[in-house]
Amino acid sequence: MQFVFMSIFFLLQIYYLGFIYYYSLISLWGFRLNKRKDFKPIKSFALVVAAHNESSVVGSIVDNLKKLNYPRELYDIYVIADNCTDNTASIARQAEAIVYERFNDELRGKGYALKEFFEEYLFNLKKKYDAICIFDADNLVSKKFLLKMNNRLLEGNKVIQGYLDTKNPDDSWITVSSALAYWITSRAFQLARENLGLCAALGGTGFCVDYNTLKELGWNALSLTEDLEFSMKCVLKGITVHWEHEAKIYDEKPLTLKASIRQRIRWMQGHWDCAYRYTTALFRKAIKDRDIVALDAAFYLLQPSKVIANLFVLVMLFLKILFPEIWFSKIILPLWLLGISLGINYIIPILILIKEGVALKYILGLIPCYFYGLTWFPVTVMGWIKRKEKQWVHTIHTRSLTIEEIQNREGRDGGVDIEQSYQSI
Numbered sequence: 001m002q003f004v005f006m007s008i009f010f011l012l013q014i015y016y017l018g019f020i021y022y023y024s025l026i027s028l029w030g031f032r033l034n035k036r037k038d039f040k041p042i043k044s045f046a047l048v049v050a051a052h053n054e055s056s057v058v059g060s061i062v063d064n065l066k067k068l069n070y071p072r073e074l075y076d077i078y079v080i081a082d083n084c085t086d087n088t089a090s091i092a093r094q095a096e097a098i099v100y101e102r103f104n105d106e107l108r109g110k111g112y113a114l115k116e117f118f119e120e121y122l123f124n125l126k127k128k129y130d131a132i133c134i135f136d137a138d139n140l141v142s143k144k145f146l147l148k149m150n151n152r153l154l155e156g157n158k159v160i161q162g163y164l165d166t167k168n169p170d171d172s173w174i175t176v177s178s179a180l181a182y183w184i185t186s187r188a189f190q191l192a193r194e195n196l197g198l199c200a201a202l203g204g205t206g207f208c209v210d211y212n213t214l215k216e217l218g219w220n221a222l223s224l225t226e227d228l229e230f231s232m233k234c235v236l237k238g239i240t241v242h243w244e245h246e247a248k249i250y251d252e253k254p255l256t257l258k259a260s261i262r263q264r265i266r267w268m269q270g271h272w273d274c275a276y277r278y279t280t281a282l283f284r285k286a287i288k289d290r291d292i293v294a295l296d297a298a299f300y301l302l303q304p305s306k307v308i309a310n311l312f313v314l315v316m317l318f319l320k321i322l323f324p325e326i327w328f329s330k331i332i333l334p335l336w337l338l339g340i341s342l343g344i345n346y347i348i349p350i351l352i353l354i355k356e357g358v359a360l361k362y363i364l365g366l367i368p369c370y371f372y373g374l375t376w377f378p379v380t381v382m383g384w385i386k387r388k389e390k391q392w393v394h395t396i397h398t399r400s401l402t403i404e405e406i407q408n409r410e411g412r413d414g415g416v417d418i419e420q421s422y423q424s425i
Helices: 002-031 058-066 088-094 110-120 145-154 173-196 211-217 226-236 257-289 292-301 303-322 327-331 335-356 366-374 376-385 403-410
Strands: 045-051 075-082 098-102 131-136 159-166 207-210 241-251
Touching (some): 002 173, 045 058, 045 088, 045 110, 058 075, 075 088, 098 110, 131 145, 131 211, 159 173, 173 241, 173 335, 173 366, 226 241, 257 376, 292 303, 303 376, 335 366, 366 376
Parallel strands (some): 075 098, 159 241
């Protein structure tokens, strides 16, 4: 029994360190941002906002989308009022959005709402679009979002994820911790993969899909993390999800630790579910087709298991410090090797934030952010325990801001005049 335990412990250490060094190496490619030329606006878009009881914020995003720096005749705004019991639909109509209302007590959740909207309504319209962009009702969108998506579509990209930023980082230590995690991930994970030709991860909102591609694939991503599921379906079909660093979407983050944990448990439920369903297929494709993109996607699905391994290793190290003569201390990897991994976890995020131009007051928020990071241990475990549950839990949104308020906070220009921004194709 002792031999079995020691073998498992040794393998878990190797597994944990393998992930750390793999992701740290990839993150180095996130320090480079290649500027792209802006082309003349040509592509047409259907902007789809998924909303469930979002009367506090839905008007803001519709007004925001109406003012994008893109020819208004080239895009339409749709709001899916999904099982709403408030006046979300009427507010969206007053704001001049095209509203699709659905009521279904059995098939609840964003994935089912999108599937019904596409199959029963959008794909049956006489009017056809070049691409579809999907947003959540609490979002705000940078004014040059469609211009950047137009560029990518003209370059031949089929699925593009925009930069997920935070609408309310100053509201609490939880929101600033969430914001820091997103700022770091945007470069260390997303931009790095774009630069390496790997697959970025869809974030549930702020992404664009070529119309014909979506119609061909169909929207059959119905898990609690429909974005992750659709990403994996794309990889299995040989479609790479691209990352557009200059097309920002501002997302409202939960204010309290309780609300954040509830939201992240749902994410982990969906992640574990997708891991069980798609990891084997991705590894099979990686081996059969010698596909590095599929291999990296499989590693991404295994991320929650790395968190569990991390927890186990930390507990064992803690026991070794308290009880240096404990019997399994002989197989603990050299502390300098583990120490480097800890150093990487601290140093690279700071360098990434500096490169991203994040203000010092937010970088100092890394201190409480590390305590926030510890909560991923119970969140990941609970996500695994509840992975078979499909009940969708609504996150309440209340922060009704304007894109101008956010850009003033950041000290940024909301976008340039279209006629001066593009070059002829």
